[in-house]
Amino acid sequence: MFAKEVYVNRRKKLKEAVGSGVILFLGNDEVGSNFEDNVYPFRQDSTFAYFFGISMPGLSAVIDIDGNTEKLYGPALSIDHVIFSGSHQSLEDKAASVGVRHVADSANLQGDLKEALQRKNKIHYLPPYRSEHRLKLARLLEIPLEEIEGKVSIDLIKAIVALRSIKSADELAEIEGAIATTVEMQKKAMEMARPGITERDLYAEVERIALTHGAGTSFPTIMTVNGQILHNHYRGNELKSGDMVLCDCGAEAHSGYAGDLTRTFPVDKKFTTRQKQVYDIVYAAYKTAKEMLRPGIEFYKVHWAACVKIVEGLKELGLMKGDPDEAVSAGAHTLFFQCGLGHMLGMDVHDMENLGEAYVGYTDELRQSTEFGFKSLRLGRILQEGMVLTVEPGIYLIPELIDLRKGQKAYLDFVDYESLEAYRHFGGIRIEDVFYITSDGAQLLGPGLPTTSGEIEAFRQSAGS
Amino acid sequence: MFAKEVYVNRRKKLKEAVGSGVILFLGNDEVGSNFEDNVYPFRQDSTFAYFFGISMPGLSAVIDIDGNTEKLYGPALSIDHVIFSGSHQSLEDKAASVGVRHVADSANLQGDLKEALQRKNKIHYLPPYRSEHRLKLARLLEIPLEEIEGKVSIDLIKAIVALRSIKSADELAEIEGAIATTVEMQKKAMEMARPGITERDLYAEVERIALTHGAGTSFPTIMTVNGQILHNHYRGNELKSGDMVLCDCGAEAHSGYAGDLTRTFPVDKKFTTRQKQVYDIVYAAYKTAKEMLRPGIEFYKVHWAACVKIVEGLKELGLMKGDPDEAVSAGAHTLFFQCGLGHMLGMDVHDMENLGEAYVGYTDELRQSTEFGFKSLRLGRILQEGMVLTVEPGIYLIPELIDLRKGQKAYLDFVDYESLEAYRHFGGIRIEDVFYITSDGAQLLGPGLPTTSGEIEAFRQSAGS
Incomplete structure (x- = not known):
């Protein structure tokens, strides 16, 4: 209080x-x-x-x-x-x-x-x-x-x-505290991961840390080797060599303020070549978005730019084709990135979601899209100094969605469904951090975590035996 | 399933x-x-x-x-x-x-x-x-x-x-599983306790174990140095030399079946003399109750016998006086033991509580008392083979209740309020185990825990440094 x-x-x-x-x-x-x-x-x-x-x-x-x-x-x-x-x-x-x-x-x-x-x-x-x-x-x-x-x-x-x-300095301190605990949770999961251990073992340890420092978690933790399943609360899988773990979790401070971070890391000490390639595309989108954050910009545009970056990367990988901007206009990127780039964060992890996204994330002038993918963007409006929000791009290979869109002959100008077959069971990768909008840009909140593929691998190599 | x-x-x-x-x-x-x-x-x-x-x-x-x-x-x-x-x-x-x-x-x-x-x-x-x-x-x-x-x-x-x-063998196996996890939780709390650690540290670790093996806990864990506060979910105290910790917790199996055990142990390696004296009274009540369990007996009578045993012990300690049976008739024991001796356990920790205690714990012939103390006895009816229930006597020194009863001049024939002053801030002790009613008696469920004061002290001495 x-x-x-x-x-x-x-x-x-x-x-x-x-x-x-x-x-x-x-x-x-x-x-x-x-x-x-x-x-x-x-x-x-x-x-x-x-x-x-x-x-x-x-x-x-x-x-x-x-x-x-x-x-x-x-x-x-x-x-x-x-x-x-x-x-x-x-x-x-x-x-x-x-x-x-x-x-x-x-x-x-x-x-x-x-x-x-x-x-x-x-x-x-x-x-x-x-x-x-x-x-x-x-x-x-x-x-x-x-x-x-x-x-x-x-x-x-x-x-x-x-x-x-608009968060006050007092509130910001509470959010920083929740994120500091969340960083500890993320690091512990990254340290513990090894073949033979289960998702549940990591999950339970992350909960322990959240309960030690605060009121527990600010939302149900996602701890999964199936990062492509976006609403995933199953935690019974055993980690295997070659898997990636997606950990999306947040601590809740006693005051109610939330943390919310995601990292995706290999069960082995290094990513496979393919994993690293896709990871680096997600990171490029993250970096693009992060650098655009400032008061006065529509977050919708930041989301769009991240989507374009994802398409550009997937083009290089041979999974997409055509003009990236046109691909995003056509919604082709939603075969890989089905959700929104971020949301406000405060005393609720999706801040004020119960008050209605139409009022929280949008305005009378800028209304929420109803199209697949864009409709999941909780925040579209112009950023202001004092806002706190997440940036969380991802790439998710969902076999059911691939089959659906292929059957619909959707996005044929932008997606190479043949090359995509090899990625069918790739899984999913997300990177998520929390930012505070300053007077002329944005500030990463919390003490920081390994973020690039290189940093993640270095952390994994230094962790445990 | x-x-x-x-x-x-x-x-x-x-x-x-x-x-x-x-x-x-x-x-x-x-x-x-x-x-x-x-x-x-x-x-x-x-x-x-x-x-x-x-x-x-x-x-x-x-x-x-x-x-x-x-x-x-x-x-x-x-x-x-x-x-x-x-x-x-x-x-x-x-x-x-x-x-x-x-x-x-x-x-x-x-x-x-x-x-x-x-x-x-x-x-x-x-x-x-x-x-x-x-x-x-x-x-x-x-x-x-x-x-x-x-x-x-x-x-x-x-x-x-x-x-x-009436629990089947399949159900019993699920309950045994939940209790086995609960035993692990209890032992870990007993091992970790030391001056300087907080209730929350023990609590968080107990939750971790419950989440590792099953669906979490079957009810909100009580982990407290203030065992006399019966509905206690505050966990912010630091453990100090001389304190006792009361840990009342249960794991929930994935199938939904519950565990529920309580132990009270010293933060030091040994109980103080006074703590041991009171502990041994609670244990005597536990033993009396346990030995009475069999099909055909009214659980109300087991509760009564445990109350009498508590009065007898408190008489020896000089806190009560008069005839023990009369003391219980007058409700004088409720100054120390305010709640019921036990409850059925199954898929709910208080099994079927939502169906109404009048039907679950009582019958048309034997109705629940409305008097303080007795009204908190959830189970009164005749025991049958196949039932699973808890036995959980305790002694709780609640300053507010002592003042209230003293002010009311209640139980003057049975309570020595003057001697009681020295115990005003003693705290609370409970011992709780789960039993299965067999054809001719009862069987303790789970792999077992240190239970007597001697066993608890031996465990504390062998634990850690």
Whole structure:
């Protein structure tokens, strides 16, 4: 948690931006995994944490902009709770620590909102991402369940996105901390890899490091010899000589801020010639993108340039042909790079994703594409000083996608399907780092990791026996 | 997953027990932590897994007892899903692997249930423990949200409890596996403990072991120098000489079966004299309980006997006085032992807790107490061969509770509050093992751990430097 003034100031700015009405914030609740009391690790809602700092289940808050009051709602402290949980700090004290003067039992929330509605106040709320919140909103605001998503406050979303998109020095320090832990996780995985060990062994060790230094991982770790499977949470494979391991992981600081880095490395001490060739293409795209980062540039254009770089490299390798820019226009690169170049990062690893990519990554002027590949680009808009974002190009050889596109006779001017056969089971490579947009460029966050194929091989050779 | 016949046979028995109507099973869905796609580790509902074996999100199943049909509902496999998730096995193949012949897209579930309702079939369903299921039940069965809990099927609950309470040899092997991993976790914590290390360091290592061998932990690990705080998930303390560590943890096998063991050990190589005295009282209660386990005995009586043993020990220590049996009748032992002696264990660490303790741990004849202490006893009923349960007595010195009872002038005939002052900050001790009820007694499950104070000290002395 930051100093009281940080939260007071954030709420002040929010009130100014939204202008009028009542803002309802729902903190997160516990969720049972296989029964109600067997709960997943508690995670506070990031927007709630951003404005109110307190990480405990069952809280809500209301800001009445016109009346200029702020009130925190929570469960009363029962003696049973004190006896069994040893928890003593009252809700009043917790509220005071973030500069909120009014508190009330959660039971009063519905009545207070009813009163606000009677005063014809607009009640601003955010899109729910858990069913528990859908139920609460329906009950508290007397809205039919199916109308909840339609009545969210776009003004509130836009105001929050504007605030949370620009990171303060305090926030940057938290992100740097999460990335430092993530670097330790990545290095350990790179050190441990050897034939005979399993993905799960590496995964479990990476989780251990994340739990030692913080709140665990900021998203489900990808630790796989099948880097081409983009949403991959299977971890049962044994590493074999000739394999590459793709490790995409991030630590979460106790404050909630996320790390997110990816490296792809050989199980042997060196990449094969073919692996190194493809790796170097991904690195070229990474380098191109990195060097373009600065305030004022559309991230969409950075993505485009990375795609062109990938096509250029694949042309040299004989897998693609034709004009690279035309190939990207035709979407031919999406046979190899199916996803977006990056996303904002903050208290959420995909920062503010629950508020809607249309508002977070795009604007009324620049809208998200609906085409395969481009639709997966979460961030397209103009970069500003203070933003934190990832750059994560990759090349993924997905046999099912190759067969699909070949069957559709797609991209025939740009893809050499015959040469591609030899790469059918190549796998996937990604490089991912996190950058802070400065006044005239960008700064790599964290203490740094081996990044080029040469650096990775040197690290592997120095690691262990 | 077990062989196909296991699931076929379980469903056959269930149909016989329930007799008629339609049974609706809702498998679990993904839950987002801080946004929808940033999901917690998926955990299938245990009852769904018990009858249908398949661990993937978004499934439902319907058994029409009268029509003798079984149907699995799930999401259709999209090409995007295959491309991004590399998942190929069709719903048909998955269903076939557990002996279910009919499958359908989830979109058909509502219509099929509507038809069943029109045929005036009773639709049996279980109490929901996630809001997502509340919403689904309301939508699928056209029941107002507030009536869902009232309309659950008691017949279905009782039939499932009868089946799941008795573990097969296959299930026992899974539980033994989870306990073997848990033993490894416990030993590692006991080995690593030393002044200067933190609770979190031990916790993270225990999680690593659980993730290496299975699906992680079966409940949130308690790793604390404050064993008297019963619901304790804070892990930030540094271990100091003179402290004891209470480690309550369990591995979850990939099949979902749980381990659950507790040991309390000194940070130094030996307990202090006072710690050893209290430890030996807890052990005496553990031994008494363990030796009473057999088919036909009410677990309530085993709990009672353990409570009496605790009072006897505390009398010798000068903290209690009077007749031990009368002390327990008066509830005076609950100043030291506030919870229950044990619970059933299976695919849930508190097995079937979501079905209701009234049906799982008690019967129409023997109902759960509402008194402090006794109300926390999850299991009271007569033990049967094939049950698996924990025995976990403890002594917990909770300053807030001592002050409360002293202020109430409670238990004055049985508690020496003056002598108790010296133990105010003693902490807490628990010993927990898992037992299988055999035809004439009980069998300790797992490879075993140091249990007596002497065994614990010997282990600590042989561990590390």
